[in-house]
Amino acid sequence: MHKLIQNEMLKLIAKKRLIVIAIIIGVLVMLFTYAQYKQIQTQREKLGTSDWRTILQQQIVDTTNRLSSSRISDEWKKQLQISLQQQQYYLEHDINPSEPGAPTFMRIFLENSIDLFIPLMVMVIASDLVSSEHSLGTVKLLLTRPVKRWKILLSKYITLCLAVSLIIAIAGILSYGISGLVFGYKGWGAPILTGFSVTDTGLNTSEVRLLSLWKFLLMDFGLVWFVAIVVGTLSFMLSVLIRSTAAGMGVMLAALISGAILNNMVSSWKSAKFFFMVNLRLTDYMKGNAPPIEGMTLSFSLLTLLVWWAAALMVSFMVFTKRDVY
Amino acid sequence: MEKKITLSVKDLKKVIGRREIIKGLSFDLREGEVFGFLGPNGAGKTTTIRMLVGLIRPTSGTIHICGFNIREHFQNAMESLGCIVENPELYPYLSGYNNLLHFARMLEGIGEERIKEVTELVGLTERIHDKVKTYSLGMRQRLGIAQALLGNPKVLILDEPTNGLDPAGIREMREFIRFLAEQEGLSVLVSSHLLSEIQLLCDRVAIISKGAIIRIDTVEKLLSNRERVVWRLAPIDKGKQVLAAMTEIEEKEDGTILTEFDEQRTPEWNKQLVEAGVSVIEFHRKLPVLEDLFLELTGGETIA
Structure with a gap:
């Protein structure tokens, strides 16, 4: 088995996909770092201070003003109320919600890339893992060796899991390394609050706990990894089913983007919560943002994704081992 | 003494949808023999070959390679088989050597020594570390053969082996295949739609049309009374x-x-x-x- 995985790794590295992904992540992190830096500067100029309490107070005032406007929708109002309550909670407990430093940047970067950017990078690798063998015609050589088909597919899947882990490690290392140049590398121990839960009556703070940022990040990374594996497995399945890499990528891309769009408009369509793509923002549960559909919780999303993952894996193996190759 | 049967096909059928593509083929290959599979395009040559190498599941019938049924003992059967199905499609972004290494890793007990051996056999030693995308068609064809020979097969299946080669390449390929059969004792199954090619290369021929074998005979017999x-x-x-x-x-x-x-x-x-x-x-x-x-x-x- 390890020889087969070695083979897949050889091909993956020769295709130079991982390097391309690392470059894309690097460039984006640089862009975000600069954007973040600019934002902090303008804030400082506007308020004339760099004290986070003043900034947070100003934000609370802003949010309250927006809430009093009559033109905003109920949905949006609820979201704003929740974030207002959170901001107040942070202020009351004298905790900076975004302690400056590379670890905080990393957290924000992860939270914003979990539902589209990281899945996209994973897709680049996963979607041609099997279909490229078909388009090159090498599948004929691969399947006429004295090796059972399921073993060949399993070696490819394990390679995918390794690659996904590597991508997330690259994202972590690059976002820490690059942003640290600007924001400094400290801040691992900064306190952060988690455990907010959204109920019908609003924000429930009874289970809120204080965590060190590094522990929080560890959990964030776990969630991002889980999402990346699920998305990777789904692209993998499409790669088995659809022999054209471009078509497979197109389908997956459409699903991911539709997820981002649906998140903003499905609150009244309850059964949409079983789609995998509206369940990808797992890190939002950690922060206590309102879910896109009422009644969605972290465990619900985890379970939904798990079902999608298992189904995709099963379909991949069934089709790959049975199918006639022309 | 009769030579050993290495590949045995009995009543092979393939139905796709309602159409019977292959209508019950039976034939045997013996040690040291070059067997031709002759028929026009669309006669079912490629479908049959894909069934022989395990890419397509036959609807009914059995295939034995060196005594192993390929459905029940896929691994054992495949260990005695080397093949090129249609064009020798290898990984263009890997070097010739890495391609061979890749396929050697999928075989039991095949190491660098054997890779070197087959590289020399097909005469690619000089270019083996170049990327395959820089190879000419003839070189790819030779690398394809090297790949097929890696596991010391008893049966070699080549689908249109001279497709796209220039006359010198065709001649070289022909001599090489004869050498493998005569000197190394391999059974070689070659498909083609060119009679002239089959005639120069093969000992026996099966003529196939519309999914059925019309006739199996030695080349001399098949041609002599039709001159x-x-x-x-x-x-x-x-x-x-x-x-x-x-x-x-x-x-x-x-x-x-x-x-x-x-x-x-x-x-x-x-x-x-x-x-x-x-x-x-x-x-x-x-x-x-x-x-x-x-x-x-x-x-x-x-x-x-």
């Missing part, structure tokens, strides 16, 4: 008369006359013609082309 003699005579009318008196003739549009070929009788006809005052400008033996052979064997079915 023709082309005559160019002057004056033509008189020549025709003389010949028609002795044998069946067929007139061609270009002014030549076709008769059958017979070792004893043909020289006699020539003598008669000369004695009758007809000048024989030219007469030569003509081998049948695939079209003619097909027309005769299938009774009018045209090549698709």
Whole structure:
């Protein structure tokens, strides 16, 4: 088995996909770092201070003003109320919600890339893992060796899991390394609050706990990894089913983007919560943002994704081992 | 003594949808034999070969490679098989060596030594560390063969092995395949739609059309009784008369006359013609082309 995985790794590295992904992540992190830096500067100029309490107070005032406007929708109002309550909670407990430093940047970067950017990078690798063998015609050589088909597919899947882990490690290392140049590398121990839960009556703070940022990040990374594996497995399945890499990528891309769009408009369509793509923002549960559909919780999303993952894996193996190759 | 059977196919069928693509093929391959699979495009050659190498599941029938049923003992069966299905498609972004290494890792107990051996055998030692995308078609074909030979197979299956090669390459390939069969004792199954190729290369031939084997025979037998003699005579009318008196003739549009070929009788006809005052400008033996052979064997079915 390890020889087969070695083979897949050889091909993956020769295709130079991982390097391309690392470059894309690097460039984006640089862009975000600069954007973040600019934002902090303008804030400082506007308020004339760099004290986070003043900034947070100003934000609370802003949010309250927006809430009093009559033109905003109920949905949006609820979201704003929740974030207002959170901001107040942070202020009351004298905790900076975004302690400056590379670890905080990393957290924000992860939270914003979990539902589209990281899945996209994973897709680049996963979607041609099997279909490229078909388009090159090498599948004929691969399947006429004295090796059972399921073993060949399993070696490819394990390679995918390794690659996904590597991508997330690259994202972590690059976002820490690059942003640290600007924001400094400290801040691992900064306190952060988690455990907010959204109920019908609003924000429930009874289970809120204080965590060190590094522990929080560890959990964030776990969630991002889980999402990346699920998305990777789904692209993998499409790669088995659809022999054209471009078509497979197109389908997956459409699903991911539709997820981002649906998140903003499905609150009244309850059964949409079983789609995998509206369940990808797992890190939002950690922060206590309102879910896109009422009644969605972290465990619900985890379970939904798990079902999608298992189904995709099963379909991949069934089709790959049975199918006639022309 | 009869040579050992290495590949045995019995009543092989494939149904796709409602159409029966392959209608019950049976044949055997023996050690040291080159077996030709001859048929027009769309006759079912490639589908059959894909079933033999385990890419397509037969609807019914059995395939044994060195005694192992490929459905029940896939691994054992495949260990004795090397193949190229259609073009030798290898990874263009890997070097030739890495391609061989890749496939060697999928075989038990095949190491660098064997890779070096097959590289030398196909004469690629100089370019083996270059990327495959820089190879010419002939070199890819040779790398494909090297890949097929890696696991010391007993049976070699080559689908249209000379496709896209230049005349020198075709000749080289032909000699190489003969060498493998005669010196190394491999059974080689070669498919082609070119009669001339099969004729020069194979010991036995199966002619396949519309998913069924029309005939299996040795090359000599298949061709000998279908040889023709082309005559160019002057004056033509008189020549025709003389010949028609002795044998069946067929007139061609270009002014030549076709008769059958017979070792004893043909020289006699020539003598008669000369004695009758007809000048024989030219007469030569003509081998049948695939079209003619097909027309005769299938009774009018045209090549698709």
